[in-house]
Amino acid sequence: LAKTTQPISMDSYEGQEVNITCSHNNIATNDYITWYQQFPSQGPRFIIQGYKTKVTNEVASLFIPADRKSSTLSLPRVSLSDTAVYYCLVAQMDSSYKLIFGSGTRLLVRP
C-alpha cells in the first residue's frame, strides 16, 4: 500500500505562492493522486487530481514528476481564507479499493 507523507504544518503570507509536497514512494501504476482541503467542522473538499506531469484548474496546480513518487500542490497567491488542512490522497484501484489519506498539512496564511 502506498503510504503518503506530508509536512505537518506550513506558514505563509497573503499573496504568496504556497507549495505543499506529498511523498508516496510506493505508488502503483494505476494510482491517481488527489488533494483535498478541509476547514474546521466541515468535510474535506476536492481541490485537484492528477496522474502524471502537470494539472491546473482555477484554484491550484498539481505537479507530478516522471517517477510519480511525490506530488506538489501549488496554491498561487494565497489569501487568509486558504488557511486550512490540506490532504494528499492516493487512490489505489486494486481489488481492495483502499483509499489512503496523508496525515494532512495545516496551512496558516498570515496577513
Next chain:
Amino acid sequence: DVKVTQSSRYLVKRTGEKVFLECVQDMDHENMFWYRQDPGLGLRLIYFSYDVKMKEKGDIPEGYSVSREKKERFSLILESASTNQTSMYLCASDSSYEQYFGPGTRLTVT
C-alpha cells in the same frame, strides 16, 4: 451539485448504546465510505461499499458494522458504543476518484 447528507451534526450517546449514523447521497454514486477523524490522526477509513449490500473493511473496522440496503444510503452502526469511539465521523461518496464528503457527525460517547 453532489450532495452528501448525514443524519446528525452532533450526537451524544452513553456507553453500551447502539448507535446508527446515516448517510445519504443524491448522485447515484456506486461507492460510499465511512471515515473517522481524530486530532493528529487524519482521516481513517472504517468501511466502504461499492454496491448495494456489498461492503469492504477499511483500516479500522473493529467495533463497527455497516449496512447498504439502497444505493443512496449507507449506514454506520456501533453495536455497543464505547468512549474510544468518540470522534468525528465523515461519510463520502465518489465518482472517478473524486470523493464528496458530508458535513460530518461529531459523536460523543459518555
